[in-house]
Amino acid sequence: MSGHSTYEPKTGFERWLDVRLPIVRLGYDSFVDYPTPRNLNYWWTFGGILSLCLGVQIISGIVLAMHYTPSAGAAFASVEHIMRDVNYGWLLRYMHANGASMFFIAVYIHMLRGVYYGSYKAPREVLWILGCVIYLLMMATAFMGYVLPWGQMSFWGATVITNLFSALPVVGQAITTWLWGGFAVDSATLNRFFSLHYLLPFMIAGVVVLHVWALHVVGQNNPTGIDPKSKADTLPFTPYATVKDGFAMSLFLILFAVFIFFMPNAMGHPDNYIPANPMVTPPHIVPEWYFLPFYAILRAIPDKLMGVLAMFGAIACIFALPWLDTSKVKSMRYRPQAKLYFFIFLVACVVLGFCGARLPDDQVIPGLKTLSVMDSDLNSFVWLSRISTAYYFGYFLLVMPLLGLFEKPLPTPETISSPVLGGDKKD
Amino acid sequence: MASTAADAAPHPAGDDPSRRDFIHIAAITAAAGGGIAAVWPFVAQMNPSADTLALASVEYDLTKVEAGQQVTINWRGKPLFIRNRTAGQIAAAVKDDSASMKDPQTDEARHKPGKAEWLVLIGSCTHLGCVPTVGGGEYGGWFCPCHGSVYDTSGRIRKGPAPLNLAVPDYAFLSDTKVKIG
Numbered sequence: 359m360s361g362h363s364t365y366e367p368k369t370g371f372e373r374w375l376d377v378r379l380p381i382v383r384l385g386y387d388s389f390v391d392y393p394t395p396r397n398l399n400y401w402w403t404f405g406g407i408l409s410l411c412l413g414v415q416i417i418s419g420i421v422l423a424m425h426y427t428p429s430a431g432a433a434f435a436s437v438e439h440i441m442r443d444v445n446y447g448w449l450l451r452y453m454h455a456n457g458a459s460m461f462f463i464a465v466y467i468h469m470l471r472g473v474y475y476g477s478y479k480a481p482r483e484v485l486w487i488l489g490c491v492i493y494l495l496m497m498a499t500a501f502m503g504y505v506l507p508w509g510q511m512s513f514w515g516a517t518v519i520t521n522l523f524s525a526l527p528v529v530g531q532a533i534t535t536w537l538w539g540g541f542a543v544d545s546a547t548l549n550r551f552f553s554l555h556y557l558l559p560f561m562i563a564g565v566v567v568l569h570v571w572a573l574h575v576v577g578q579n580n581p582t583g584i585d586p587k588s589k590a591d592t593l594p595f596t597p598y599a600t601v602k603d604g605f606a607m608s609l610f611l612i613l614f615a616v617f618i619f620f621m622p623n624a625m626g627h628p629d630n631y632i633p634a635n636p637m638v639t640p641p642h643i644v645p646e647w648y649f650l651p652f653y654a655i656l657r658a659i660p661d662k663l664m665g666v667l668a669m670f671g672a673i674a675c676i677f678a679l680p681w682l683d684t685s686k687v688k689s690m691r692y693r694p695q696a697k698l699y700f701f702i703f704l705v706a707c708v709v710l711g712f713c714g715a716r717l718p719d720d721q722v723i724p725g726l727k728t729l730s731v732m733d734s735d736l737n738s739f740v741w742l743s744r745i746s747t748a749y750y751f752g753y754f755l756l757v758m759p760l761l762g763l764f765e766k767p768l769p770t771p772e773t774i775s776s777p778v779l780g781g782d783k784k785d
Numbered sequence: 786m787a788s789t790a791a792d793a794a795p796h797p798a799g800d801d802p803s804r805r806d807f808i809h810i811a812a813i814t815a816a817a818g819g820g821i822a823a824v825w826p827f828v829a830q831m832n833p834s835a836d837t838l839a840l841a842s843v844e845y846d847l848t849k850v851e852a853g854q855q856v857t858i859n860w861r862g863k864p865l866f867i868r869n870r871t872a873g874q875i876a877a878a879v880k881d882d883s884a885s886m887k888d889p890q891t892d893e894a895r896h897k898p899g900k901a902e903w904l905v906l907i908g909s910c911t912h913l914g915c916v917p918t919v920g921g922g923e924y925g926g927w928f929c930p931c932h933g934s935v936y937d938t939s940g941r942i943r944k945g946p947a948p949l950n951l952a953v954p955d956y957a958f959l960s961d962t963k964v965k966i967g
Contacts, residue, residue, distance in 0.1 A: 541862055544837075719933055
């Protein structure tokens with residue numbers, strides 16, 4: 359925590375507890391008196407929204423586990439039992455299934471906010487890495503959760519993703535068999551995924567504690583990327599941040615409710631309402647939307663091992679970001695060129711997501727036949743994903759390191775408060 | 786306890802550096818060995834259990850497969866293709882024996898001697914394990930719907946991301962009309 363504690367126990371019980379376990383003091387210093395930069399905008403409310411998402415997923419998940427049967431023979435039927443027979447089962451399941459999507463919407467906004475405002479730069483590297491670990495755990499949890507209903511997409515998604523490890527030379531096949539507990543995805547696989555799906559959210563909660571701890575050591579970044587210099591630059595967490603976070607959460611919950619009550623299956627796939635069949639692959643298998651960009655990167659590379667390495671490399675780039683970016687200026691508000699490349703990156707990610715949902719050989723512009731390069735027509739989604747993949751890696755490995763050396767950033771204000779309260783020399 | 790031994794030894798017994806080192810190394814080794822021994826069962830339980838490993842081999846009556854037809858049966862939880870190839874499909878496969886391929890193999894090497902019409906293959910794409918669709922792709926063999934791998938009528942990979950030909954399992958002809966797989 360920054361600075362000394364201003365907490366003063368008011369009741370006799372608080373004074374008694376404070377010298378034995380200063381937990382009320384910890385809460386007061388972290389969430390009441392904690393100084394936050396006065397210029398935080400609504401992009402900074404997604405941290406709070408994410409803790410809400412984690413809470414919703416854990417509570418709804420624990421309840422669903424009371425009605426679910428993790429076995430290849432009974433899993434699909436038990437999910438239908440939840441949907442049709444369990445009191446409010448439909449609501450709990452739709453909360454949990456759509457909650458995963460809402461969680462990823464929030465985490466992607468949270469991460470992109472971090473990239474735009476340079477929140478990963480010194481001294482926030484560990485904070486950023488911890489966030490990346492949370493993201494990785496979220497992906498593992500979401501993947502295993504999607505397997506549990508044991509529909510066709512569950513089964514074939516599990517088959518494709520676990521087979522990624524078979525690309526590793528020498529040990530690949532042994533690792534895959536070890537993950538499956540058999541010679542194919544089967545009951546043993548489903549059971550262990552259920553066990554781990556229950557465990558991982560609590561590991562996420564643990565890393566969230568470290569993430570918040572690291573945040574409170576270094577303090578929050580802000581839209582200017584300049585550290586607070588005086589009391590005029592900050593406001594206490596309560597009521598300012600709590601109320602702003604609470605308002606953003608309310609809006610977010612409205613969107614969440616729209617999905618649950620009006621379009622609960624919009625982000626799912628109808629094939630997952632067909633029971634898993636190891637003998638038949640659906641004609642078109644796709645992962646959940648939040649994995650589509652990585653899936654497109656995997657398919658963009660015509661070699662199995664290289665495709666898998668590129669996919670994991672795409673995530674590794676996010677981890678390495680604090681050391682890839684050479685610019686001293688944190689916020690892109692003062693980096694016009696960086697802003698341009700950032701928005702192209704955003705478009706590339708969306709395009710990758712779009713490509714991941716289509717068949718590789720489908721035409722981007724219908725009816726147009728062009729040159730065939732590397733076995734595929736240039737007017738195909740596989741080529742569009744290749745171009746976007748190139749930009750994705752180019753952004754991290756070329757733009758980030760080089761732009762910091764060559765760009766000319768705009769002048770930054772002296773302090774956070776000076777543009778607002780006047781007295782800024784630059785204007 | 787050092788009072789009597791101290792006269793003979795250059796150091797009091799407890800301070801003898803080599804004796805200390807020995808105790809440290811022995812203790813750390815025992816703890817590490819014990820740690821690994823304790824972790825081992827937790828890792829090994831993930832591997833296929835005895836009943837999974839004991840899955841019996843399957844026998845199949847080939848008279849049920851018409852010329853040009855393929856049946857898919859379940860073997861060790863995976864699909865197994867048994868395809869009765871037509872003369873045209875065999876000829877197409879043999880003709881391409883010397884074509885450039887990722888995983889070069891002759892058609893001869895992919896079926897039992899004298900049984901060119903019978904192709905027995907594990908029906909998992911060697912890319913990421915989807916079940917390829919029979920008759921799909923430009924070679925008339927198989928087409929994998931997941932990532933677009935194309936196999937010819939011998940089950941050899943011709944195009945797409947898969948690195949290897951469709952695997953041929955261990956199998957034997959028990960009679961002219963019966964095969965045993967596994």
